[in-house]
Amino acid sequence: MITATNLTKKYNGTTVLNIEHLDIPTGQSMGLVGNNGAGKTTFFSMLLDLIQPTTGNIFNHEITVSQNEEWKEFTSSFIDESFLIGYLTPEEYFYFIGDLRKQNKADVDALLLTFEDFFHDEILGKRKYLRDLSKGNQKKVGIVAALIGSPKVIILDEPFANLDPTTQIRLKKIIKDLTAQKETTILISSHDLIHVTEVCERIVLLDKGDLVKDLMTSTATLDELETYFSKDLTLKEEA
Amino acid sequence: MFKRLFSLEWKSFFRSASLGKSIGLKILMGFLALYFIAAFLMFGIGLYPIIIEYFPGEEPLYLVNRWFLVWMVLELVYRFLLQNLPIMDIKPLMLLPIKKRKMVNFVLLKSLYSFFNFLPLLIIIPFGIFNIYKQTFSTGAIIAWMIAMIGLTLSVNYANFIIKKNFTDNIKALIPVVLSIAVIAILDYFKIFESSVWFGKGLNAILEFPLLALTPILIVIVFYKWNQKDLESKFYLDSTLKDEVKDANTNEFLWTRRFGDIAPYLQLDLKMIWRNKRPKTTVYISILFLAYGLIFYGNDAYQEMPAFFVFAGIFITGIFMINFGQFIPSWDAGYYPLIMAQNIPLKKYLTAKAGLITFSVVVLAILSTPYLYFGWKIFLINLICAVYNIGVNIPILLYAGSFNRKKIDLDKSPFMNYQGTGATQWIVGLPLLLMPLLIFWIINKFISFESALTVLFVLGVVGLILRNRAIGFIAQRYKGQKYAMIEGFKQSGE
Numbered sequence: 212m213i214t215a216t217n218l219t220k221k222y223n224g225t226t227v228l229n230i231e232h233l234d235i236p237t238g239q240s241m242g243l244v245g246n247n248g249a250g251k252t253t254f255f256s257m258l259l260d261l262i263q264p265t266t267g268n269i270f271n272h273e274i275t276v277s278q279n280e281e282w283k284e285f286t287s288s289f290i291d292e293s294f295l296i297g298y299l300t301p302e303e304y305f306y307f308i309g310d311l312r313k314q315n316k317a318d319v320d321a322l323l324l325t326f327e328d329f330f331h332d333e334i335l336g337k338r339k340y341l342r343d344l345s346k347g348n349q350k351k352v353g354i355v356a357a358l359i360g361s362p363k364v365i366i367l368d369e370p371f372a373n374l375d376p377t378t379q380i381r382l383k384k385i386i387k388d389l390t391a392q393k394e395t396t397i398l399i400s401s402h403d404l405i406h407v408t409e410v411c412e413r414i415v416l417l418d419k420g421d422l423v424k425d426l427m428t429s430t431a432t433l434d435e436l437e438t439y440f441s442k443d444l445t446l447k448e449e450a
Numbered sequence: 451m452f453k454r455l456f457s458l459e460w461k462s463f464f465r466s467a468s469l470g471k472s473i474g475l476k477i478l479m480g481f482l483a484l485y486f487i488a489a490f491l492m493f494g495i496g497l498y499p500i501i502i503e504y505f506p507g508e509e510p511l512y513l514v515n516r517w518f519l520v521w522m523v524l525e526l527v528y529r530f531l532l533q534n535l536p537i538m539d540i541k542p543l544m545l546l547p548i549k550k551r552k553m554v555n556f557v558l559l560k561s562l563y564s565f566f567n568f569l570p571l572l573i574i575i576p577f578g579i580f581n582i583y584k585q586t587f588s589t590g591a592i593i594a595w596m597i598a599m600i601g602l603t604l605s606v607n608y609a610n611f612i613i614k615k616n617f618t619d620n621i622k623a624l625i626p627v628v629l630s631i632a633v634i635a636i637l638d639y640f641k642i643f644e645s646s647v648w649f650g651k652g653l654n655a656i657l658e659f660p661l662l663a664l665t666p667i668l669i670v671i672v673f674y675k676w677n678q679k680d681l682e683s684k685f686y687l688d689s690t691l692k693d694e695v696k697d698a699n700t701n702e703f704l705w706t707r708r709f710g711d712i713a714p715y716l717q718l719d720l721k722m723i724w725r726n727k728r729p730k731t732t733v734y735i736s737i738l739f740l741a742y743g744l745i746f747y748g749n750d751a752y753q754e755m756p757a758f759f760v761f762a763g764i765f766i767t768g769i770f771m772i773n774f775g776q777f778i779p780s781w782d783a784g785y786y787p788l789i790m791a792q793n794i795p796l797k798k799y800l801t802a803k804a805g806l807i808t809f810s811v812v813v814l815a816i817l818s819t820p821y822l823y824f825g826w827k828i829f830l831i832n833l834i835c836a837v838y839n840i841g842v843n844i845p846i847l848l849y850a851g852s853f854n855r856k857k858i859d860l861d862k863s864p865f866m867n868y869q870g871t872g873a874t875q876w877i878v879g880l881p882l883l884l885m886p887l888l889i890f891w892i893i894n895k896f897i898s899f900e901s902a903l904t905v906l907f908v909l910g911v912v913g914l915i916l917r918n919r920a921i922g923f924i925a926q927r928y929k930g931q932k933y934a935m936i937e938g939f940k941q942s943g944e
Binding site for chain 1 (some may be wrong): 713718786
């Protein structure tokens with residue numbers, strides 16, 4: 212269970228995020244959508260205690276994230292390249308994350324084996340540093356590293372961006388499999404409405420920091436979101 | 451169009467994240483530049499009288515010409531090491547409708563404004579004016595000579611880019627060039643074939659036939675055209691403009707396993723050091739600085755002031771500690787959000803850093819044992835300084851690290867590189883180097899040499915015993931500064 216209460220973030224008087232209350236029950240997969248500047252990454256960063264909320268708190272399984280670090284043991288994330296260590300090879304990076312999450316080499320190897328398809332033979336055994344991989348391949352490494360050590364909460368910022376179509380489809384399957392057991396809470400942000408409605412049971416829509424829609428995904432959700440995001444266009448056409 | 455390109459350049463300088471933030475650094479760089487300008491100008495003005503004074507009977511201009519080839523080779527060497535063609539800056543312009551030729555010309559002409567081209571003028575012009583004043587040669591001849599000199603300097607400027615372009619990817623290809631220069635130098639040295647003399651005679655000829663000054667200008671034009679052709683042909687993303695990909699080094703540092711739960715961090719730090727240019731060079735510098743003691747120990751002036759030996763001891767055993775420790779945690783700036791969001795307790799992270807530095811102090815202390823040659827006192831001072839470094843200076847440096855807000859690009863060379871340097875680096879130097887010196891000096895003066903050393907030793911041991919608690923306290927401080935650090939490390943600055 213993740214709870215945000217009275218959460219705001221202001222930069223020089225401008226409010227970039229304002230969420231009065233948001234509950235994410237354990238085992239839910241939640242998709243965060245919104246245009247650039249809607250506050251998606253800000254929300255994730257606050258959930259990871261990387262930026263300080265102006266007011267309010269986030270509780271991750273009853274732990275106040277800004278006061279206690281214990282949430283780190285069961286929470287993993289991939290936000291951007293600053294979560295990768297450029298001078299390591301993908302294998303070394305996985306083992307390092309494995310060490311941090313109390314997984315030995317054999318555990319990590321076993322997990323990596325299940326992602327053979329996802330890697331598409333472009334990641335392992337290439338004798339290349341992460342900094343020399345393409346953006347898409349870096350993303351693959353970051354996403355898989357976030358899954359090491361069966362975390363209870365997984366946070367992925369824009370996981371579909373930069374991935375090739377095959378990998379996007381594989382990633383959707385991975386996320387669906389993870390949420391099937393209803394034990395892992397997954398938070399995803401995306402600009403791709405089709406992908407996100409397909410893998411998430413709940414969609415939260417942010418607009419300039421405000422929570423404007425909170426929907427349980429159904430067949431109508433995609434239409435509703437598309438209508439919302441094209442409203443400016445329709446207004447103009449009508450005028 | 452050229453005007454617009456220059457205005458871009460202007461903006462990139464004044465809008466860079468670093469400007470204003472590190473005004474102290476700018477002042478320091480300014481002083482360094484002033485120093486070089488003053489040094490070159492003094493040399494330029496003094497050259498004529500010096501030659502008259504020390505080489506009576508020689509014609510100064512002929513003597514300068516005689517050695518000019520040697521100067522040019524030296525200039526080429528330091529330009530090769532220090533000067534770069536800023537080719538990467540034009541990458542974003544590639545897609546815009548600007549002609550290739552124009553951009554290439556811009557980069558090449560911009561290189562003329564380099565400090566390296568300005569400094570020789572400070573010698574050539576005053577020396578030329580002296581010669582005009584002396585009237586040994588006609589004014590026209592001297593002006594022709596000055597033009598030729600400037601032409602040759604600029605030739606070196608462009609020749610350097612050609613050499614860099616063609617040889618930096620392939621250092622081995624440089625061997626024949628270096629060898630042939632060496633052969634020419636040896637032939638010259640043993641007076642078998644004195645190329646420098648012949649070159650000087652060529653320059654002397656300019657004084658007789660001023661029109662010959664056109665030759666160096668022709669050389670500049672040839673080199674310029676060559677650069678132009680070269681750059682235009684390589685103006686593609688996949689050749690010059692892309693950084694090369696190196697095969698990964700896969701040393702695992704498995705021996706660190708014995709350090710238990712800080713092993714993963716130690717491995718990460720060791721990989722960071724060995725696989726990145728800046729930290730790696732820091733290690734080499736530390737080894738070079740082992741020789742620092744020779745300045746003090748062999749010098750009679752310091753024999754009555756053992757406090758200086760303490761300074762040397764702190765420095766020798768702690769040079770890696772200082773060079774590496776002052777930039778903790780900026781080394782990890784590129785992935786600091788990962789460190790903060792992953793399951794990494796700050797205390798362990800800091801303990802691992804302290805462990806690594808301790809290890810370096812021990813190694814440097816062992817490597818400094820040959821100083822036993824200068825007597826057991828010096829040897830003892832070094833050992834006790836090592837203990838003091840481990841016990842007291844390491845926690846001080848880690849604490850100072852919590853003030854660091856500046857990122858470090860791991861792949862840049864550390865020479866003349868002040869990236870990551872802020873007020874912290876200057877201020878922390880005081881307690882680090884001066885405190886032990888002061889403690890030693892006072893006690894040595896008023897009590898005795900032995901008790902002064904004992905006090906330093908005890909301080910070190912106490913620090914070591916309290917280290918765990920100190921690191922706990924420092925970790926709290928890092929936690930408090932966390933958001934500001936993450937924010938600061940995101941900025942890319944010089």
